[in-house]
């Protein structure tokens with residue numbers, strides 16, 4: 001019956017368009033690289049976006065204690081409701097109510113990681129069957145694209161401006177909006193840029209959104225992960241008349257990415273999100289919510305982790321960032337961009353200085369082959385000519401990695417040929 | 428720019444078709460009931476599918492100990508990979524390798540609960556944009572429909588046969604297959620029926636699938652949750668030449684539904700699932716895997732929970748089921764169906780005996796109003812004239828609930844009017 005032909009003996013099981021269009025852009029790029037490390041050098045992976053992987057960064061004792069307490073009290077083994085337990089949603093509301101923002105528990109939807117939050121936000125707003133599109137940053141975290149494209153939603157990349165603190169190129173954003181634009185995704189602090197936007201820039205972004213009546217999905221997973229002297233400003237704090245979906249979670253600031261606890265906060269200052277709210281609740285029922293042990297621990301995690309834990313983390317990150325910035329700054333042919341937050345640093349590869357390599361992909365492959373040091377090529381984030389390094393490695397490793405980078409670049413650096421002046425004949 | 432009109436002052440934020448089509452059928456039915464309990468009686472909810480909610484059923488000490496150990500060793504805070512940690516996939520493979528089934532770790536994909544497993548399976552196989560459909564049981568767990576319809580996939584219900592242990596009506600199944608049928612979902616042991624299928628019946632189902640070349644999604648979340656004297660047979664154990672996606676998880680047998688740990692096992696005896704395997708991996712990346720603390724504990728949970736824990740659970744469940752079956756069996760107008768496993772019992776409401784009520788919905792509402800006892804109407808599972816009761820309540824509560832049911836039915840029961848014979852005149 002499967003086909004019009006007589007019953008076939010062959011199985012033919014095609015996969016859905018959704019599955020076919022669900023691509024992992026980092027994987028696709030990395031898997032196509034020739035990544036054989038130098039057998040004589042231990043690999044240093046400056047590529048891994050998991051801050052816990054080197055063991056130097058560990059969650060606060062309050063965090064793990066709270067989890068253990070939750071297991072022991074035995075009250076959080078059952079279903080938590082698809083949007084999360086009231087107490088946990090309350091904890092998020094309280095945690096995010098600062099700088100004049102007032103979040104209510106009913107504005108919070110808990111998800112299975114921030115990725116899941118982004119999934120719900122993109123899915124609720126953007127409709128592939130209506131030919132809609134969303135705008136995402138370039139360079140940017142590729143999951144926005146993975147999520148959108150698998151749902152048949154077109155992705156349009158807007159430029160970030162490297163020389164202006166990776167701010168949004170607002171003209172470019174505006175030029176990419178049309179009647180089918182369902183949302184603008186912004187990411188602050190940024191992966192991969194490490195940039196932290198000023199209040200002024202965010203106001204400009206919000207004005208653009210308001211003018212064009214496009215809701216914003218704000219990926220604030222690195223919320224308050226900013227270096228001393230910088231200030232994190234949530235788009236929610238600026239009182240703009242723009243409906244916002246703010247995504248966040250425990251992964252980064254609390255150093256527990258594997259615990260898969262994310263959230264969406266619905267901000268609806270213009271009363272435009274009634275259907276969206278309902279839609280998010282419905283979508284959350286597809287997987288019946290997130291882990292209840294983590295939820296049970298959230299009040300303590302979010303509200304009782306001492307400020308000193310956060311301060312120490314940021315101090316560690318900036319020390320490592322400073323080392324990288326200083327050392328890479330000395331390397332001819334590379335240009336580091338000092339981050340103000342998050343966990344990453346962008347480094348420009350001045351391609352004209354490395355004529356041996358056709359592109360950044362060849363550069364990072366050869367770097368791995370010779371120096372056993374791996375940096376994610378900017379291509380993984382949609383922007384060639386750069387690489388992203390993580391600043392969550394132990395300091396000694398960063399020092400070592402910078403030495404290797406220097407070695408490598410010194411070996412391949414070719415100064416631009418001097419412009420030879422035509423001989424001047426002296427009479 | 429959002430509309431062709433001059434820049435509008437109004438926000439108009441429609442939601443996607445996916446969100447609009449994502450419906451919670453249990454909610455929709457329950458929310459439309461008038462459910463005011465009798466203020467003089469404590470509510471007994473025989474409706475809640477969470478076995479932990481009454482506190483009488485708790486996870487094994489091995490389970491909670493393993494979780495605590497995982498938190499303490501501090502090795503499972505980072506990302507686990509979107510398909511899960513190798514050790515955890517291995518544990519599932521070993522746990523499910525019995526009755527001749529041999530599962531390899533690479534056949535296992537961990538998900539955020541069995542719901543998430545079902546989501547991935549339906550999404551990878553069925554393509555709404557190609558007008559495909561899936562077949563699901565009636566009565567059945569409504570999440571299949573929620574998941575499929577939100578992806579634009581048509582759902583066709585096949586009948587289960589109440590009088591034949593709720594087996595699939597194979598003729599009905601076959602009549603609903605056409606060239607657009609992407610998968611048949613079966614659920615054994617069954618929610619809401621509590622039925623456990625014989626090997627013979629499953630072989631017939633597999634033969635049907637093979638003849639029609641339709642892959643099976645087998646929801647085996649109640650795997651091995653069968654009463655003494657019954658045997659759980661996995662479709663994977665029958666050596667059929669049918670590609671299978673088996674869904675399961677920790678939720679039920681280990682009494683930790685809130686921990687959100689599900690799995691998919693890919694069985695591909697005919698080599699038809701290469702693309703499906705890849706597609707599942709890609710889809711798993713949308714939310715970057717499930718909670719790593721639970722994953723870290725899985726080896727112990729799955730492989731070291733003593734058989735006595737499982738036996739005790741089943742003994743408790745059958746005792747409660749026996750009480751319900753016996754007591755409800757005595758109530759005029761009701762007909763209980765004895766389950767062989769899972770956590771539920773179906774009860775037929777003989778509508779002709781309760782002419783006061785137009786349907787089962789009115790029956791359960793009135794039962795709540797007068798007796799503060801709530802049973803899920805069969806309508807929530809697609810089948811009117813029945814109600815589903817859970818057998819996971821403490822025994823005393825079941826006794827009390829049965830008394831209330833008896834009260835209620837005695838009050839409203841109307842024997843069918845006797846067929847009065849015409850008077851026979853005696854000459």
Ligand SMILES: Cc1ncc(COP(=O)(O)O)c(C=O)c1O
Nearest residue numbers: 049113114115141191221249251
């Ligand atoms: C910008 C950004 N958003 C979202 C995420 C995903 O967060 P989660 O691990 O909570 O899914 C990441 C993870 O690296 C990220 O960098």
Ligand SMILES: Cc1ncc(COP(=O)(O)O)c(C=O)c1O
Nearest residue numbers: 476540541542568618648676678
């Ligand atoms: C038949 C069936 N499948 C799947 C599920 C969902 O399981 P999980 O809680 O692991 O998502 C349930 C939960 O009640 C169920 O009854």
